[in-house]
Amino acid sequence: MGLGQGKGMGKGQEQGQGQRQGQAVGHSEPQVMALTLREGICVFYDLEVTQIHVLQGRSSESKATEKPPDMLLMEIDRDNGAIAFENNIQQLSPSEEGEGKKLFSTVGETKSQSCKDNENLSEMCNESKELEYTTASEQTVLKNAKTVKSEACVPHEKKGTKPYKCSECDTAFVTKGELSRHRRYKHTLEKPFKCTICEYSSVEASKMRRHVRSHTGERPYPCALCSYASKDASKLKRHMITHTGQKRYECCICQARFTQCGSMKIHMLQKHGENVPKHQCPHCNTFISRKSDLGVHLRNLHSYVEEAIQCRDCEAVFHERYTFLQHKKTHKGGKRFKCAQCSYTCSQRSKMLEAKCLFLKEVKVFVFCPNYIKDHDSPTIAGKSLDSSAERGMFMLKNTMEVMKILSQQSVEQEEGPLETLPLEVPVNSSEAMRPICSCFSAISTTCSNIQNVQSAFNWSSVKEIDFGETNEVSLYIPYFFCPE
DNA sequence: CTGTCAGACGCCCTCTGCTGGCCAGCG
DNA sequence: ACGCTGGCCAGCAGAGGGCGTCTGACAG
Ligand SMILES: [Zn+2]
Ligand SMILES: [Zn+2]
Ligand SMILES: [Zn+2]
Ligand SMILES: [Zn+2]
Ligand SMILES: [Zn+2]
Numbered sequence: 070m071g072l073g074q075g076k077g078m079g080k081g082q083e084q085g086q087g088q089r090q091g092q093a094v095g096h097s098e099p100q101v102m103a104l105t106l107r108e109g110i111c112v113f114y115d116l117e118v119t120q121i122h123v124l125q126g127r128s129s130e131s132k133a134t135e136k137p138p139d140m141l142l143m144e145i146d147r148d149n150g151a152i153a154f155e156n157n158i159q160q161l162s163p164s165e166e167g168e169g170k171k172l173f174s175t176v177g178e179t180k181s182q183s184c185k186d187n188e189n190l191s192e193m194c195n196e197s198k199e200l201e202y203t204t205a206s207e208q209t210v211l212k213n214a215k216t217v218k219s220e221a222c223v224p225h226e227k228k229g230t231k232p233y234k235c236s237e238c239d240t241a242f243v244t245k246g247e248l249s250r251h252r253r254y255k256h257t258l259e260k261p262f263k264c265t266i267c268e269y270s271s272v273e274a275s276k277m278r279r280h281v282r283s284h285t286g287e288r289p290y291p292c293a294l295c296s297y298a299s300k301d302a303s304k305l306k307r308h309m310i311t312h313t314g315q316k317r318y319e320c321c322i323c324q325a326r327f328t329q330c331g332s333m334k335i336h337m338l339q340k341h342g343e344n345v346p347k348h349q350c351p352h353c354n355t356f357i358s359r360k361s362d363l364g365v366h367l368r369n370l371h372s373y374v375e376e377a378i379q380c381r382d383c384e385a386v387f388h389e390r391y392t393f394l395q396h397k398k399t400h401k402g403g404k405r406f407k408c409a410q411c412s413y414t415c416s417q418r419s420k421m422l423e424a425k426c427l428f429l430k431e432v433k434v435f436v437f438c439p440n441y442i443k444d445h446d447s448p449t450i451a452g453k454s455l456d457s458s459a460e461r462g463m464f465m466l467k468n469t470m471e472v473m474k475i476l477s478q479q480s481v482e483q484e485e486g487p488l489e490t491l492p493l494e495v496p497v498n499s500s501e502a503m504r505p506i507c508s509c510f511s512a513i514s515t516t517c518s519n520i521q522n523v524q525s526a527f528n529w530s531s532v533k534e535i536d537f538g539e540t541n542e543v544s545l546y547i548p549y550f551f552c553p554e
Numbered sequence: 555c556t557g558t559c560a561g562a563c564g565c566c567c568t569c570t571g572c573t574g575g576c577c578a579g580c581g
Numbered sequence: 582a583c584g585c586t587g588g589c590c591a592g593c594a595g596a597g598g599g600c601g602t603c604t605g606a607c608a609g
Binding site (some may be wrong): 276327439 | 587588589590591592593594595596597598599600601602606
């Protein structure tokens with residue numbers, strides 16, 4: 070028990086001293102999520118920096134800035150509990166932060182503040198020290214008093230007990246070993262322990278042992294209450310909280326409670342933030358607040374579907390759900406099927422079939438990327454000159470589809486070597502990767518009511534006359550409409 | 555015996571991504 | 582009206598960083 074007490078207390082002190090906010094972990098983005106409430110302004114670290122797009126707010130001052138979005142300003146509107154995010158901020162100095170009030174709390178700490186309840190005694194003792202940094206009126210306390218820095222706030226620490234001071238960041242340690250370990254973590258980045266299976270390396274041997282379990286799947290820490298087993302002890306401890314139903318983290322604005330700190334941070338960002346960056350889908354114009362949800366979106370709507378999706382209203386076939394849904398909309402309302410030979414129109418292929426006004430013809434086309442078209446006034450395939458304007462139109466038609474980049478890359482590689490600027494997300498030279506082309510084209514083709522329109526709109530008249538036979542040809546099905554008569 | 559040191563252990567933290575329930579919008 | 586769908590959301594676990602403390606070996 071003495072151990073536990075000492076540990077908890079030491080931890081609080083250390084983290085107060087460590088003061089990672091300003092120095093920001095050095096090798097990675099600032100990760101500390103402490104919010105410091107000071108004159109209504111909070112510094113909000115640790116926003117996702119991988120986000121793709123920043124939504125423009127209603128106010129035009131949310132202009133693009135060179136500043137990396139590793140931290141944003143968050144202004145609390147006390148009246149409505151909103152937090153406004155801005156891009157330009159000035160960072161509070163650590164001492165300023167120390168004077169601030171923390172916006173985060175844990176339920177346990179709130180209880181320990183009142184110094185009663187049946188909290189684990191040692192825990193209370195550990196946490197009680199943190200109380201002096203908080204006023205009862207404040208809603209929140211940051212776990213472990215993370216932002217508290219000055220030594221005045223660490224009364225048990227005597228000067229001189231940490232004689233080993235880091236020359237690069239002023240952090241002090243009790244032993245030389247701690248200092249050298251700290252230097253490896255923060256400054257030299259020396260990682261003597263290398264994994265033989267992957268590229269991972271670590272500062273400490275124990276970290277390597279822990280890492281190796283991710284390869285072996287070994288789970289030495291079984292839960293006594295369920296079938297779960299963990300790879301390390303702290304994961305099991307975290308898991309056990311799920312059996313108690315305890316929600317240690319509380320949102321200071323709406324008092325919603327959460328099981329994990331990260332959940333609360335996401336909540337605060339998404340629920341109480343304004344101008345919060347969103348993720349834009351690279352394939353469509355959808356903006357999604359969470360990166361993981363964008364992943365779901367990509368899997369559900371933009372992934373290749375092995376089993377072809379057949380449109381009920383026409384011959385179009387799709388391997389991507391999103392394209393299919395877009396296509397379906399074209400059947401809505403308007404009479405998209407028009408006989409090229411008479412005035413008959415209808416909205417569904419089936420009706421056209423009933424009227425014996427539809428048949429489909431297969432044509433083949435080539436695909437080029439914009440760079441290729443740009444660099445080749447007269448692209449050739451199999452020695453045959455192509456109508457560049459027609460091909461250009463062809464490409465422009467398809468340029469929005471990511472998969473076109475794949476094909477484009479393929480065609481460029483054949484003639485010019487790799488193209489460095491186009492990202493690849495599915496394997497090049499994969500026949501599967503080529504299939505969605507049909508879906509793409511089908512979606513586009515629905516904008517034209519007949520082949521004449523298609524030809525005039527995209528200047529395709531020459532396309533179907535070309536003698537094909539190269540690898541990057543694509544079969545398309547163009548609807549022809551005519552009356553049997 | 556005592557101090558020092560390296561290695562080991564354990565804790566706490568963050569970031570990340572998946573999952574399934576919820577719910578509003580839409581056909 | 583109703584079922585479906587897809588974004589929103591909290592729960593949760595995997596992986597890893599950083600550091601306080603313990604422990605055993607060893608030198609003085
Ligand atoms: Zn340092
Ligand atoms: Zn490895
Ligand atoms: Zn369990
Ligand atoms: Zn809230
Ligand atoms: Zn999309």
